[in-house]
Amino acid sequence: MTPRGWAVVTLVGLVVLLIASSALLVPWHRPPAPRADQLAALRELPAADVARSRAFHAALRPGSYGALLVGLLIALVLGLTPLGGKLVDLVSRPFGEHWIAQATLGGLAVVLVADLVTLPFAAWRHAVVDRYGLSTQSWGGWGLDLLKSYAVSAVIGAVALLGFYAVTRFAPRWWWALGAAGAAVLVVLLSFVLPVLVEPVFNRFTPMEAGPLRTELMALAERDRVPVRDVLVADASRRTRAVNAYVSGFGPTRRIVVYDTLLREATPDEVTSVVAHELGHAKDQDVLAGTLTGALGAAAAVTAFYLLGFWGGLLRAAGVDSIAQPRAFALLFAVVAVVGLVSTPAQALLSRRVEARADAHALDLTGDPATFEAMQRRLATVNLADPDPPRWEYLYSASHPSTVERMAAARAYARGEGR
Numbered sequence: 001m002t003p004r005g006w007a008v009v010t011l012v013g014l015v016v017l018l019i020a021s022s023a024l025l026v027p028w029h030r031p032p033a034p035r036a037d038q039l040a041a042l043r044e045l046p047a048a049d050v051a052r053s054r055a056f057h058a059a060l061r062p063g064s065y066g067a068l069l070v071g072l073l074i075a076l077v078l079g080l081t082p083l084g085g086k087l088v089d090l091v092s093r094p095f096g097e098h099w100i101a102q103a104t105l106g107g108l109a110v111v112l113v114a115d116l117v118t119l120p121f122a123a124w125r126h127a128v129v130d131r132y133g134l135s136t137q138s139w140g141g142w143g144l145d146l147l148k149s150y151a152v153s154a155v156i157g158a159v160a161l162l163g164f165y166a167v168t169r170f171a172p173r174w175w176w177a178l179g180a181a182g183a184a185v186l187v188v189l190l191s192f193v194l195p196v197l198v199e200p201v202f203n204r205f206t207p208m209e210a211g212p213l214r215t216e217l218m219a220l221a222e223r224d225r226v227p228v229r230d231v232l233v234a235d236a237s238r239r240t241r242a243v244n245a246y247v248s249g250f251g252p253t254r255r256i257v258v259y260d261t262l263l264r265e266a267t268p269d270e271v272t273s274v275v276a277h278e279l280g281h282a283k284d285q286d287v288l289a290g291t292l293t294g295a296l297g298a299a300a301a302v303t304a305f306y307l308l309g310f311w312g313g314l315l316r317a318a319g320v321d322s323i324a325q326p327r328a329f330a331l332l333f334a335v336v337a338v339v340g341l342v343s344t345p346a347q348a349l350l351s352r353r354v355e356a357r358a359d360a361h362a363l364d365l366t367g368d369p370a371t372f373e374a375m376q377r378r379l380a381t382v383n384l385a386d387p388d389p390p391r392w393e394y395l396y397s398a399s400h401p402s403t404v405e406r407m408a409a410a411r412a413y414a415r416g417e418g419r
């Protein structure tokens with residue numbers, strides 16, 4: 001069988017694995033709480049708060065969707081015309097168009113152009129967040145964050161680009177197999193390494209100070225039989241008033257992080273409720289499952305990209321001889337942009353199901369639906385979340401159940417349902 005034949009077989013296998021793993025790992029059996037309960041919950045929220053959060057999201061939308069649309073357009077223009085290849089030539093010319101310069105500088109230049117074009121939209125969003133009093137960051141601090149994230153992406157991007165195009169260069173027939181394996185390994189590695197190496201670039205993390213709350217949280221983890229080495233507090237207040245908590249990494253790098261803003265805004269019982277939700281993610285190995293799904297997806301994407309290289313019309317449009325050459329990076333970038341856009345609703349759906357399971361875990365573990373509901377109200381009020389967002393937006397991108405869904409789930413639990 002030819003490499004192309006093997007690639008087809010591999011792609012089919014990876015897609016089957018992806019479908020099987022999401023069928024097995026994602027809790028599909030838990031439908032959202034009845035709509036009538038959600039609407040009842042919505043009516044109890046202060047109308048002024050709901051109106052304010054809706055105005056906030058309406059003001060954000062041009063910035064968000066503008067960036068999405070313009071980012072996609074620029075990716076398509078660079079990828080599906082010879083412009084992308086010409087840009088790679090231009091920046092690698094001082095280095096005699098050496099393939100290493102094409103791969104790293106050329107690739108980064110394509111990404112940078114897209115970033116710069118969408119920068120005004122990001123600034124728009126920051127201005128809105130600032131106007132609504134959610135940000136505590138000056139424009140200087142915002143700009144510095146932006147530069148830091150460019151720097152981090154440039155380092156990771158350059159390594160990935162160099163690795164990828166070294167493989168396509170030195171294994172011209174089988175690069176897709178090595179590339180697929182490499183992409184999968186990179187996803188797993190980043191999941192380990194990002195919390196430890198990259199998160200500290202943006203925030204300071206300190207162990208939660210000793211006291212009744214810390215004792216309570218460690219006891220909660222113990223009762224839940226989830227090994228937690230520490231609960232860390234992030235100094236999110238230097239950037240935002242929003243409250244949040246999350247769990248990242250897995251194995252030895254797994255950590256539960258709460259924002260310092262959460263400790264300031266919420267009662268200790270509410271913090272316990274939030275951490276109980278995060279323990280649910282840890283207990284169900286959600287980060288590990290997400291990482292493995294991401295690794296399978298990355299491997300499938302590289303294989304599919306190789307097969308796309310047999311489409312002559314596409315190569316002619318991009319003005320390249322082969323999809324595997326650095327000059328064709330903009331084409332890769334365009335494919336990633338389209339796939340990202342199309343797969344967002346599916347990723348959001350999987351995420352919402354996993355989040356609903358963590359909520360159920362929090363309710364079971366604390367047995368305190370009243371505090372859970374109070375916490376959801378506080379999250380919505382402080383973070384200016386639309387408690388019941390428009391359906392299309394929810395289906396397209398909501399990573400969590402809506403506030404009214406989460407409140408209704410707590411009420412269903414209180415009635416003895418869903419245990």
Ligand SMILES: [Zn+2]
Pocket residue numbers: 277278281355358
């Ligand atoms: Zn969660």
